[in-house]
Amino acid sequence: MVRWQRGLWLFFLPSFGLLAVVLLWPLGYAIYLSFFDYYLGSDARTFIGLGNYADLLSETRLWRSMWTTMLIAFGSVGLEFVVGFALALALYRLHRSAKVFSVLLFLPHIVTPVVAALFLKWMLASNWGFIDATLLTFNIEPQDWLGSPFWAKVSVILADAWVFTPLIMMVLYAALQGLDTSLIEAAQIDGASNWRILRHVIIPSLIPAIIFTISVRLMDVFRFFDIIYVLTGGGPGTATETITMYTYQLGFRMLEVGKASALGVITLVLVAALLLAINRTLNKTYRGGDR
Template sequence: MDTVITHQAVRAHGSAACRRKPANPRRLWPFLLPSAVVCVLILLFPLAYALYLSFFNYYLDSGVSTFVGLGNYTDLLGDAAFWGALGRTLGIVVSAVGLEFCVGLAVAWGLYRLTVGVRTLNLLMFLPHIITPVVAALFLKWIFAGRWGLLDSVLAGMGVYAPDWLGSPMWARLVVVLADAWQFTPFMILVLYAGLNTVDQSQIEAAQLDGANDRQILLRIMLPAIRPIVAFVLTMRMMDAFRYFDTIYVLTSGGPGSATQTLTMQTYALAFRLFQVGKASALGVLTLVIVLLLAATLLFILGRRKENAE
């Protein structure tokens, strides 16, 4: 009898605990306060200050500032250099991210099919991603340097006349794209490989029973299944590629001419060479708006395709 009473008491206590009201949300706010302060100081305050400076004609060398309203924005939108830098930036971003996705998907699919040595290969292929961008750019510059670079020396030994990799506009853009792909494709491989491993095996087995080959399984079964992951990694890489600066600065400094003069390079030139901080801030704000619009468009397109597929 005592045992029955004890069990009933335990069950009653458990049900009472389940019905207990959740903690007061107001008590949780102090735990979020340190993170909120850090976000405000690191993210919101610099953004607000840059937005504030964009309305002034502010020169860094003299410290003189004059309120011009939207004058900096209208000057930039009417400047052919801005549209040229935007076009070059879009070309580099689309080429680099597209190359990284195609190569990353192919390598991730190959790793998915492997049964031995996957972890070792993942580790080795991820090494370029952990190298400091400036160090990686110096290494690549030594490879692609004209006449005395490693690639030119190898090609000369084979009797092949190499082009001026960093001195020709077309080849300089190609080197910049390859440099970004070399460093960030491992990130794409890692994310896509993790995504492929989340696909339901029953769908793959059913497709195999229906006679689907490997290409059909990858493109029609696995890719639609990991569409949210694809949208995430493409959006992240697109936003990251838009602020591509350090590698370009070391490799070409925006040259030859203006062949690799991207929006970030133009922002740097306005702020620290011409000391036009107000116009540079306006260009930074415009770049942010462009990136947000492109990211929203990309997510909308991938989300709409998913809804149509359903």
């Protein structure tokens, strides 16, 4: 490395310092607290090693909340990706008014998630909500959208998809703008069907954008809190209690900060392993490589 290149590291220091303050230090402190029996507001901290991790991994509530998180995460992200990809392809095929439609379709994402959740909670309210009132008008018996364990999960998935599908749509639409159209034209000349073009030309070309959108959304869904808190509060019972909701209960309701910190570390390891597996699977499937 030449001398002038060494000086470039000085420009990196401010960003690294900010990153250390807002990310690395809280992460390190959370890992540190996870080894202690510590209650919020208490001066006593008892070192228990991996005790918090052992207690959490033996709890049925943790595994139930983890299963709920996985169900909501894959359900919402899967729905968002399918609908967002379909809308992105539709906009890509649309030669006129694409910008107008993209702005209109992006509007739900502009709304603050808490405000969107309040709006959806009003729509899903039993009997007098917009959806129930509409169904009753046609003599259709509505479901208990937020009071039934099954329909509460469905409502949360649909709420998250409604808010964040526009984000995936815009990212994939932007990626489609950089697509090499000569590949599509060559496939059409060879007589390839639209499905084969999509499967063997478009999707492999969009793998970096697909990995990015799925990774960002999965990381976001695993810390899913605001919409669930407003819509169901984790209920009915613990039917929609995700890992983040359980962490909130441990840290701010039961004040078990050490245990909540340990759960945060477990979540971090779980998400990192999941994203690595998805990245490797997509690259192997569509590129034949191990990246």
